[in-house]
Amino acid sequence: MTAFDTIIKGGTIVTAADRYRADIGISGGRITAIAAELSSAGTVIDAGGLLVLPGGIDSHVHLSQPSSDSSVMADDFQSGTRAAAAGGTTTVLPFALQKKGQSLREAVAAYHAEADGKCHVDVSFHLIISDPTPQVLGQELPALIEAGYRSFKVFMTYDDLVLNDRQLLEVFAVAGLHGATVMVHAEGYDAIRFLSEKLEREGHVAPYYHAISRPEIVEREATHRAISHAEITGIPIVIVHVSGREALEQIRWARARGLKVTAETCPQYITLTAEDLHDLNMDFNGAKYVCSPPPRDAASQAAIWQGLTDGTLELFSSDHCPFFFQDAQGRGKDTPKARTSFRWVPNGIPGVETRLPILFSEGVSKGRISLETFVALTATNHAKTYGLYPRKGTIAIGSDADLVLWDATRQETIRQANLHHGSDYTPWEGFEVTGWPVVTILRGEVVMKDGQILNRPGAGAYISRSRSID
Ligand code: URP
Ligand code: ZN
Ligand code: ZN
Numbered sequence: 001m002t003a004f005d006t007i008i009k010g011g012t013i014v015t016a017a018d019r020y021r022a023d024i025g026i027s028g029g030r031i032t033a034i035a036a037e038l039s040s041a042g043t044v045i046d047a048g049g050l051l052v053l054p055g056g057i058d059s060h061v062h063l064s065q066p067s068s069d070s071s072v073m074a075d076d077f078q079s080g081t082r083a084a085a086a087g088g089t090t091t092v093l094p095f096a097l098q099k100k101g102q103s104l105r106e107a108v109a110a111y112h113a114e115a116d117g118k119c120h121v122d123v124s125f126h127l128i129i130s131d132p133t134p135q136v137l138g139q140e141l142p143a144l145i146e147a148g149y150r151s152f153k154v155f156m157t158y159d160d161l162v163l164n165d166r167q168l169l170e171v172f173a174v175a176g177l178h179g180a181t182v183m184v185h186a187e188g189y190d191a192i193r194f195l196s197e198k199l200e201r202e203g204h205v206a207p208y209y210h211a212i213s214r215p216e217i218v219e220r221e222a223t224h225r226a227i228s229h230a231e232i233t234g235i236p237i238v239i240v241h242v243s244g245r246e247a248l249e250q251i252r253w254a255r256a257r258g259l260k261v262t263a264e265t266c267p268q269y270i271t272l273t274a275e276d277l278h279d280l281n282m283d284f285n286g287a288k289y290v291c292s293p294p295p296r297d298a299a300s301q302a303a304i305w306q307g308l309t310d311g312t313l314e315l316f317s318s319d320h321c322p323f324f325f326q327d328a329q330g331r332g333k334d335t336p337k338a339r340t341s342f343r344w345v346p347n348g349i350p351g352v353e354t355r356l357p358i359l360f361s362e363g364v365s366k367g368r369i370s371l372e373t374f375v376a377l378t379a380t381n382h383a384k385t386y387g388l389y390p391r392k393g394t395i396a397i398g399s400d401a402d403l404v405l406w407d408a409t410r411q412e413t414i415r416q417a418n419l420h421h422g423s424d425y426t427p428w429e430g431f432e433v434t435g436w437p438v439v440t441i442l443r444g445e446v447v448m449k450d451g452q453i454l455n456r457p458g459a460g461a462y463i464s465r466s467r468s469i470d
Contacts, residue, residue, distance in 0.1 A: 011047025055090025119460030148464030321348025
């Protein structure tokens, strides 16, 4: 009889609060001991020379999500969670999207059917509310919040998702009443339509004009409006995928007023710019970088770093929204219709697998953020914001043994050929990083070692969530 199922030996543990050398004892999928020296285990994993971090939590991921056009997501729950595991992430929060006219319960059931038996890491759903009927607001949503679906996203743009101001206010009020967390996609629908149609009339239809059709002012205006609605209804909100200085200014303004506004950013806003959308060789390559909000410029990247270091931005997610670039069945970004206008290029890029290496390399290895801030931005703050803490997002006795063993000195070049996602490209092809996940552990079981996925689809569990921690 051994004391532990597994011991992680000789690593340097890092949490959002501290770092120290210790062994970790794991039994029944949970951390049961942390001490300078542990012995007596069925399995001993040598972490000598490695960092031991909480498994990444990616709280903004789209998997198996239907689009209104013919594009199809390049990742289902199997390939998307496989990619997450390969990149050191042990929990993902994808969206269960309510189509207009659909009941929320139906949407949730459909996503469970998509996910069941397929996941390599743990999963919990946010909802997307696109049709806030009296039935949805009065009955379905409160019941689902009570059942552990404690967060939902609303959109201020996109034809098939946009809510008007009255609807936003009503949805916010329900969240306030029942203790749910609202995530807001803050870009203004009418301004985007106005600018897009003007650009099209002028013949500016290449992918680059996607960025011109959604300038920072469009994001700034919507961020301010969402914050105002949150103040009117008295609720905290999360502004997702913040891309630059202007939205950040609104968030700082709101916080100075005492409002609880949490803000998220993503790898694209520290590494890409609108220039990446330029179709330099007339090969439509710019479409690979079309996402919303679009990447901005060097000054915005600097503003995002400022937000990450001063605590304005607390969540670093991928917004993994994977499409094929070219797909024989015409389901990707490069289609005859998309070549007629940027408006028809599916919005979104893959990134769940590269999120941690990019932030580690650009942040920790380049001396911009501490190891502890890295852990907070990639795991702990997600767990706190979305009701998973302290079960997940930290290394503590009683927590799930979700860990990533991290080689802080390993140099890698990101290559599509080595990634595990379903998409046929990565926006970061050729991007060099220092720092790499070498082992991913989910509830005590090794999921990934040296890039090999070792667990079976279905080993990942669905996690029901409690209220967020303020
Ligand atoms: O372009 C993006 N971000 N697509 C994903 C959907 C969303 O708004 O998060
Ligand atoms: Zn969004
Ligand atoms: Zn998204």
